[in-house]
Amino acid sequence: MNIYQLSKRLETVAEYIPKHSTVADIGSDHAYLPCYAVKKGLAKAAVAGEIAEGPFQSAKKQVQSSELEHLIDVRKGDGLEVIAKGEVDCIVIAGMGGSLIASILEAGKEKLPGVSRLILQPNVGSGQVREWLLKNGWEIVDEQILEEDAKIYEIIVAEKGDPYRPYDQLEAGILMGPILLKKKNDAFYQKWKHEYEKWGNILNQLNKAESPDKTVEKRTELMKKRNLVKEALGL
Numbered sequence: 001m002n003i004y005q006l007s008k009r010l011e012t013v014a015e016y017i018p019k020h021s022t023v024a025d026i027g028s029d030h031a032y033l034p035c036y037a038v039k040k041g042l043a044k045a046a047v048a049g050e051i052a053e054g055p056f057q058s059a060k061k062q063v064q065s066s067e068l069e070h071l072i073d074v075r076k077g078d079g080l081e082v083i084a085k086g087e088v089d090c091i092v093i094a095g096m097g098g099s100l101i102a103s104i105l106e107a108g109k110e111k112l113p114g115v116s117r118l119i120l121q122p123n124v125g126s127g128q129v130r131e132w133l134l135k136n137g138w139e140i141v142d143e144q145i146l147e148e149d150a151k152i153y154e155i156i157v158a159e160k161g162d163p164y165r166p167y168d169q170l171e172a173g174i175l176m177g178p179i180l181l182k183k184k185n186d187a188f189y190q191k192w193k194h195e196y197e198k199w200g201n202i203l204n205q206l207n208k209a210e211s212p213d214k215t216v217e218k219r220t221e222l223m224k225k226r227n228l229v230k231e232a233l234g235l
Helices: 008-015 032-039 053-065 098-107 126-135 170-176 186-207 212-233
Strands: 021-026 043-050 072-076 090-096 117-122 138-148 151-160
Touching: 008 032, 008 090, 008 117, 008 138, 008 151, 021 032, 032 043, 032 053, 032 072, 043 053, 053 072, 090 098, 098 117, 098 126, 117 126, 126 138, 126 151, 126 170, 138 186, 151 186, 170 212, 186 212
Parallel strands: 021 043, 021 090, 043 072, 090 117
Antiparallel strands: 117 151, 138 151
16 A cells, blocks of 8 residues: 555545545554545645654655655644644544544544534444434435455545434434445445344353343343344345
8 A cells, every 4th residue: 555556445535535625634644545635636735643653753754755745744643633723624534443533523522613524434333433423413424335355444424414314213324324224235234244143142142141130231232233233134
């Protein structure tokens, strides 16, 4: 992977960057995404944010070697503290857990006025991202689910608006994605069949537990999720 040839996951993320926007890539790693976005003319400028020293230095080197220092600012800091309010109009947070993405957005809420789009790619826990968006007035305008190197990734694109608009069934939508539920591509079926079977195995183990009364809450939650998936997949 380099700034001219991103992974399928990051290339799909990049497709959602609005033309001529100023984008912040939080947890930028090697800064491949902002370099690609600026080189391709998707973004006019970018901020690459990194909290760890190693990736921060890697991002700086990449931006320098790409001769993009005048357009991409590499900054070290935690989450959205690397940007000022009103400085960017698009924020990308990709390649983290959903709970971490939600906590970054929550901690940096005061930086979000003026941001027109969030592009979020949780590796796990996408439901926690959707719950945060729902509570904070962000409408999901598109979603993608794709497979790459035997892993399945979800991408959630949100803009300020009516957070309930994309949802027909709220619980199923939070779990599986309101737009992904309409698209239902191969990666969607693959992911949720796997989860359905995995939860079934966990339920079997819990049912055999010596103190079943202690696992009632967990079993109820798993059965509820399995029922939502069963209905969505037509199992």
